[in-house]
Amino acid sequence: MSGEKAIEVAILGCGKMGQNILRTLQNSSRVRAITVFDRNLEHMEELKATFGVKSAPALEDVLQDPAIKLVFVTASNNAHRELTVAALEAGKAVMCEKPMATTIPDAQAMVEAAERTNGFLQIGFELRYSHLYTTVKDWIARGLLGRVLNTQCTYCSSAWGRHDVWRVASKTSGGMFGEKLSHYVDLVRWWIGDEVEEVYATCAPNVIPYYEVHDNYHCSYRFKNGAVSHLTFMMGPAASFKGDPLQNAVSQQTGDGHVLRYMIYGEKGAAETDVFQRTIKRWEFGEDDYGQTSKWIQNETWDPENDFAYFHNTHDQALDIVRRVAEGECPSINPRDALETTQLCFAAELSAAEKRPVRLDELK
Ligand SMILES: NC(=O)c1ccc[n+]([C@@H]2O[C@H](COP(=O)([O-])OP(=O)(O)OC[C@H]3O[C@@H](n4cnc5c(N)ncnc54)[C@H](O)[C@@H]3O)[C@@H](O)[C@H]2O)c1
Known part of the structure; x- marks a missing residue:
């Protein structure tokens, strides 16, 4: 639709879920460009070659790129806290896959980072x-x-x-x-x-x-x-x-x-x-x-x-999150609500x- 705001996004963690989200985002008129980052270079290069997206050699390249407004954290669970907190502190909006984290203190730290930075954090409860x-x-x-x-x-x-x-x-x-x-x-x-x-x-x-x-x-x-x-x-x-x-x-x-x-x-x-x-x-x-x-x-x-x-409507969830971030809206699931599930x-x-x-x- 013309007149829609479009944004640049990044995907942190390029396994099955990262690819799933990438396929959705590639067809969205609200997504101007996609950067992928994975600590496994083979996974990242595979995605880059298959989908023709940009890749970041290091996490810092994503965090320091002011054009990237939203990151999808689709790495394995033990990386959720580190990636989410770093992205929120760099001023990015974050969609992080469920489960929030592998411990309660890690999940709490993610919610606190969202509140401290007044940032956007939505957890992937696509049901x-x-x-x-x-x-x-x-x-x-x-x-x-x-x-x-x-x-x-x-x-x-x-x-x-x-x-x-x-x-x-x-x-x-x-x-x-x-x-x-x-x-x-x-x-x-x-x-x-x-x-x-x-x-x-x-x-x-x-x-x-x-x-x-x-x-x-x-x-x-x-x-x-x-x-x-x-x-x-x-x-x-x-x-x-x-x-x-x-x-x-x-x-x-x-x-x-x-x-x-x-x-x-x-x-x-x-x-x-x-x-x-x-x-x-x-x-x-x-x-x-x-x-x-x-x-x-x-x-x-x-x-x-x-x-x-x-x-598992990950498709509409990803598009809704992009729209919310582009329009400056809040997450549809409050991070404290997701923390209670955790x-x-x-x-x-x-x-x-x-x-x-x-x-x-x-x-x-
Ligand atoms: N919502 C759902 O229904 C649903 C379904 C499947 C997976 N998931 C979630 O999605 C996430 C990924 O699952 P998957 O099936 O894609 O796993 P996967 O193993 O296929 O991919 C995980 C990727 O994360 C990368 N990674 C790990 N640590 C990293 C780090 N510190 N920095 C960058 N990349 C890192 C790995 O190299 C790998 O490529 C998990 O949190 C999982 O629970 C959710």
């Missing part, structure tokens, strides 16, 4: 842009479910590749909860709109022997307003999947043991989302002479070509390790 889950948010906001009291999420996923070393080591990933499950507790926090008070997580011994992080959890958490949520997760039982989970995963994984389903119960009605069945449903509660009634109100599905928009993840890890309920205020 808040997913049509599947924004529909639930909309139903809740319109009062169609009433006060949400109980949510359940069942998630079964195939394993990451054996060689994906940083993800499976606690120190570099920060744990399975942050790396994989932060999305699924963040959504519930967003829907319910209240603070989590206490979490209790348990794990069985791993099915995947070479993972240092846990590959399974049952996790319950209670909100201050009395609502409760449960997440049950298992990695491994689904048939092996070797594609790019951010591309066409839904078609490739349907019917092979993958499950990703939420039940969301309110006082007035309920909703169900099912990624692999491609369904979203809503029903309303009532009462008659017999007792409580419930009635189907909505039962929708979507076409496979819309999987991206309905599920604290919930670490509380769940601590609960599983110490085999006891953990109050969130223990970690603040």
